[in-house]
Amino acid sequence: DPCGNFHCKRGRICEVDKENRPVCICQDPMTCPPSTKEFEHVCGTDNKTYDTSCQLFATKCSFEGTKKGHHLHLDYRGACKYIAPCTDYELRQFPLRMRDWLKNVLMQLYSRDSESPGFLTEKQKNIQVKKIFENEKRLKAGDHPIDLLVRDFEKNYHMYVYPVHWQFSQLDLHPTDRFLSHSELAPLRAPLVPMEHCTSPFFNECDANKDKLVSLIEWGHCFGIKAAEDINENLLL
Ligand SMILES: [Ca+2]
CATH class of the missing domain: 1.10.238.10 (EF-hand)
Incomplete structure (x- = not known):
């Protein structure tokens, strides 16, 4: 299996192409396993709560090449919450x-x-x-x-x-x-x-x-x- 030890960065999964070579493609966020615990939620820098970090990075990948993809990062663990302004x-x-x-x-x-x-x-x-x-x-x-x-x-x-x-x-x-x-x-x-x-x-x-x-x-x-x-x-x- 060419994908066996092949590493893809977060948000991507390995697939075998026509020449039987491993390639990394964006993971469909729908295929991410759903969260089982609340602490698996993450807040993105777009201030949206993602069910899991898999969801966030798969979403980021799907926007690759765009401004949105470039600016989307994991901001912090847990659902987005109000963060008081820092004086x-x-x-x-x-x-x-x-x-x-x-x-x-x-x-x-x-x-x-x-x-x-x-x-x-x-x-x-x-x-x-x-x-x-x-x-x-x-x-x-x-x-x-x-x-x-x-x-x-x-x-x-x-x-x-x-x-x-x-x-x-x-x-x-x-x-x-x-x-x-x-x-x-x-x-x-x-x-x-x-x-x-x-x-x-x-x-x-x-x-x-x-x-x-x-x-x-x-x-x-x-x-x-x-x-x-x-x-x-x-x-x-
Ligand atoms: Ca460095």
């Missing part, structure tokens, strides 16, 4: 909280990794993460007031640089080209949008030159890593 004030606070959160996620992985290895590579652990983990001045996980987060960033700036790079490398996979596309950002974005109403405006602002891709430099800037010498591709390992 400028909230938007300025968002990267501060997210930066702190990235650092805490990484610390959590580090301590979990000491019990059952596999969450981080040896290089990540030994060079970067260990240093942050063992630093006694590290602000511990918690719900901190914004002014404390601002002060901590000024005082312990170096502890935030690596977590920002680490998150970038976790997302830059399809392909690994130092740019994040909308679909590469989705694993981080989609679960956050329904909880954090500033998520979409934040990621839109990150793409400073509006080319639909977030470069490593743009990514660093949107988390307050501004100095060129602190944005380092060698940290993306």
Whole structure:
């Protein structure tokens, strides 16, 4: 079966052509298995609820080549809901909280990794993460007031640089080209949008030159890593 190990991207299925070669064609949304649980619904960037992500990507494929197809993405998991507008004030606070959160996620992985290895590579652990983990001045996980987060960033700036790079490398996979596309950002974005109403405006602002891709430099800037010498591709390992 030529389609046996042949991979098609989401929204497409494999078919065998006349020469017995596998080709990817758009999946008919009608053939998507219906959702069995409510959390399988997804909200598209067209603000429509799709029964499943299969439905959404099959629909996107059917509009390929059109503006609609180009702009349709998975916005977040779950049915579309009202998302309050993000004020400028909230938007300025968002990267501060997210930066702190990235650092805490990484610390959590580090301590979990000491019990059952596999969450981080040896290089990540030994060079970067260990240093942050063992630093006694590290602000511990918690719900901190914004002014404390601002002060901590000024005082312990170096502890935030690596977590920002680490998150970038976790997302830059399809392909690994130092740019994040909308679909590469989705694993981080989609679960956050329904909880954090500033998520979409934040990621839109990150793409400073509006080319639909977030470069490593743009990514660093949107988390307050501004100095060129602190944005380092060698940290993306
Ligand atoms: Ca990429």
